[in-house]
Amino acid sequence: MNKKSTLRRALSYTKRFIPLILLSLLLALITALITLYIPILVGNAVDAMIGKGAVDFRLIGTVLIKIAAVTVIGAVMQWLMSVINNHVTYSVVRDMREDAFKKIHSLPISYIDSHRHGDIISRVVNDAEQFSDGLLLGFTQLFTGIVTIIGTLVFMLYIRWEMALLVFILTPLSLFVARFIARRSHRLFMRRAQDTGEATGYVNEMINNQKVTVAFSNEENAVSGFDTVNKRLAKSTLGAIFYSSLVNPSTRFINSVIYAAVGMSGAIFSIVGKITVGGLTCFLSYAGQYAKPFNEISGVITELQNALACASRVFDFIEEKEETPSAKNEGKEAVGNITFEHVSFSYSEDKPLLTDINLDIKAGQHVAIVGPTGCGKTTLINLLMRFYDVCSGRILLDGRDIREISREELRKSFGMVLQDTWLSNGSVRDNIAIGKPDATDEEIISAARAAHAHSFIRRLKNGYDTPLGESGESLSQGERQLLCIARIMLTSPPMLILDEATSSIDTRTELKIQDAFSCLMKGKTSFIVAHRLSTIREADVILVMKDGNIIETGNHTELLARGGFYSHLYNSQFAGREQQ
Numbered sequence: 084m085n086k087k088s089t090l091r092r093a094l095s096y097t098k099r100f101i102p103l104i105l106l107s108l109l110l111a112l113i114t115a116l117i118t119l120y121i122p123i124l125v126g127n128a129v130d131a132m133i134g135k136g137a138v139d140f141r142l143i144g145t146v147l148i149k150i151a152a153v154t155v156i157g158a159v160m161q162w163l164m165s166v167i168n169n170h171v172t173y174s175v176v177r178d179m180r181e182d183a184f185k186k187i188h189s190l191p192i193s194y195i196d197s198h199r200h201g202d203i204i205s206r207v208v209n210d211a212e213q214f215s216d217g218l219l220l221g222f223t224q225l226f227t228g229i230v231t232i233i234g235t236l237v238f239m240l241y242i243r244w245e246m247a248l249l250v251f252i253l254t255p256l257s258l259f260v261a262r263f264i265a266r267r268s269h270r271l272f273m274r275r276a277q278d279t280g281e282a283t284g285y286v287n288e289m290i291n292n293q294k295v296t297v298a299f300s301n302e303e304n305a306v307s308g309f310d311t312v313n314k315r316l317a318k319s320t321l322g323a324i325f326y327s328s329l330v331n332p333s334t335r336f337i338n339s340v341i342y343a344a345v346g347m348s349g350a351i352f353s354i355v356g357k358i359t360v361g362g363l364t365c366f367l368s369y370a371g372q373y374a375k376p377f378n379e380i381s382g383v384i385t386e387l388q389n390a391l392a393c394a395s396r397v398f399d400f401i402e403e404k405e406e407t408p409s410a411k412n413e414g415k416e417a418v419g420n421i422t423f424e425h426v427s428f429s430y431s432e433d434k435p436l437l438t439d440i441n442l443d444i445k446a447g448q449h450v451a452i453v454g455p456t457g458c459g460k461t462t463l464i465n466l467l468m469r470f471y472d473v474c475s476g477r478i479l480l481d482g483r484d485i486r487e488i489s490r491e492e493l494r495k496s497f498g499m500v501l502q503d504t505w506l507s508n509g510s511v512r513d514n515i516a517i518g519k520p521d522a523t524d525e526e527i528i529s530a531a532r533a534a535h536a537h538s539f540i541r542r543l544k545n546g547y548d549t550p551l552g553e554s555g556e557s558l559s560q561g562e563r564q565l566l567c568i569a570r571i572m573l574t575s576p577p578m579l580i581l582d583e584a585t586s587s588i589d590t591r592t593e594l595k596i597q598d599a600f601s602c603l604m605k606g607k608t609s610f611i612v613a614h615r616l617s618t619i620r621e622a623d624v625i626l627v628m629k630d631g632n633i634i635e636t637g638n639h640t641e642l643l644a645r646g647g648f649y650s651h652l653y654n655s656q657f658a659g660r661e662q663q
Contacts, residue, residue, distance in 0.1 A: 089391050092398050096175045096179060097171065104171060110160050110161075110164040111164060111230050112230050114160045114161050118372065125365065125368065126359075130359055131146070179211050180207060183397055186403065186405075187207075189406060191404075199281075199287075201280070201282075201287035202280035206280065206397050209280075210393035211397055213276070214397065224376075236250075239366060239369050243366060245352075249345060253340070254338070256337050262384070264329050272388050272392040273395070274322075275319040276396055278316040282316050285312050342367070416577065418481045419481070421480055422442065422443050422479040423440045423441055424479065426477070426478060427475045428471065429474060437466075444608060444624065445608075447606050449604060449621070450610050450611070450624045451625045453613060453626070453649065454629055458628040459628050459631045459632075460628055463626075464582060467485075468493070468497060469493055480493070496578050498518075498575070499571070499580045500571055501582045506551050506558075506567075508551065509551065510545075510547065512524075515531060518570055518574040527547065527573065536565035536566055579603070579610065581610070624636060624637070625637060625639060629648060
């Protein structure tokens with residue numbers, strides 16, 4: 084997204100704050116006018132001191148009182164303006180973050196799978212924060228700066244138009260310098276934002292896989308990899324900061340030259356009697372005030388390059404293509420008849436995975452899916468849940484194409500227990516009740532008992548109110564999986580997907596869970612993905628997959644009798660155990 088589009092998009096977030104922005108502008112105007120009034124008072128005081136024995140102490144006292152009064156009023160106005168600007172800025176960034184977070188839930192799974200999670204986090208958190216810093220500077224300094232420039236120019240023209248013209252002609256030179264530097268710094272700030280995202284992604288990846296890194300003694304390689312990313316980030320950061328830091332000294336040098344030129348011309352005018360000493364004092368003050376906003380605006384422009392670069396990354400994420408629109412939720416309860424008609428799918432066009440899959444599964448059947456790693460078992464489940472859409476063909480649920488069913492309605496019809504568990508940063512009770520937030524304590528405890536989780540939950544410090552922390556790391560993998568099973572026991576959906584659901588549970592508990600699943604699956608269409616073939620002997624239908632195709636179907640007895648691929652898998656698995 085280019086700078087103009089980014090700025091236009093950022094301004095669209097400020098529309099509902101227009102009344103507050105207008106009030107902020109009014110306060111900026113009042114503050115600037117008060118600031119401009121003080122040099123006039125100072126000039127009057129100076130003129131009241133000129134001449135031996137002619138000092139007007141009464142006038143000086145009155146001027147000092149006025150200066151004190153307007154200074155207090157200006158401070159109050161500036162405080163109110165800061166409060167408003169802070170509210171607008173952080174409300175805008177809050178709205179941006181909310182849109183970005185909502186976007187995560189509307190993006191296709193393929194986007195999440197193909198992008199580093201740390202980079203996504205960096206866009207939502209870090210880049211939005213960087214944008215808020217630039218936006219706040221824009222509100223607090225840009226408004227008052229513009230008003231001050233206009234006001235001082237008017238006053239200077241009134242005092243001595245020849246000197247004002249000199250200031251007016253020379254001062255914009257600082258803006259040209261700032262613009263020249265800003266153009267080059269934007270590219271570097273954009274690079275820094277990207278490198279920050281990469282560094283965040285790398286750190287996130289290392290934290291999530293710390294146990295694997297330590298287990299393989301790969302710490303040195305991990306540190307070396309981060310050092311490479313970190314050096315790249317340091318280089319882009321130093322480059323961006325170096326260019327941006329040139330703005331202030333460059334503009335200050337130009338403004339110092341202007342101030343000296345004004346002082347010299349003012350002295351000449353004062354000698355010939357065309358301006359009083361107090362007037363010259365006032366004019367020099369205005370010349371300094373006129374130049375100061377240019378310095379500030381130059382700094383703001385530089386900071387805005389960073390802000391716009393970060394905002395561009397946030398808006399690029401927000402505008403990513405979403406999942407295809409979901410059908411309207413009709414609220415129909417699924418029966419469980421599922422049909423695959425000539426279904427083909429691939430994650431990339433040049434690598435087909437599933438080809439011409441045809442299935443007819445009746446409601447209440449228990450379907451096991453087996454096969455070697457990478458054969459397409461999990462992909463079949465992903466298509467069934469519409470995490471991905473088929474490339475060709477269609478999948479029917481009770482005679483309806485699942486693309487014509489709302490994703491919410493479809494996914495509520497399935498209960499999933501995966502090999503990889505996920506627990507939120509809440510209590511045990513909250514985690515069990517994720518699919519049914521209004522569940523009673525009796526229902527939650529009953530579900531935990533059915534999942535054989537109640538006994539270990541009671542041993543926790545606060546029982547069902549025990550906070551689990553991030554991802555439930557305080558529990559063993561088996562205990563986490565039992566809680567995930569309890570969720571399904573609680574919601575009792577019409578269809579089930581069990582993807583290695585008992586892989587992390589000891590054999591004794593697994594037998595109990597299998598009994599619980601047998602009760603849960605009665606009358607429900609169930610899909611069981613398993614590597615341990617002993618767990619799927621009782622399945623009504625076993626789908627044997629290889630290289631993206633279903634090469635055998637039947638029950639356990641039929642498939643063994645055929646002596647095909649399933650028989651080979653089954654016998655080799657048990658032969659391997661006997662040898663062990």
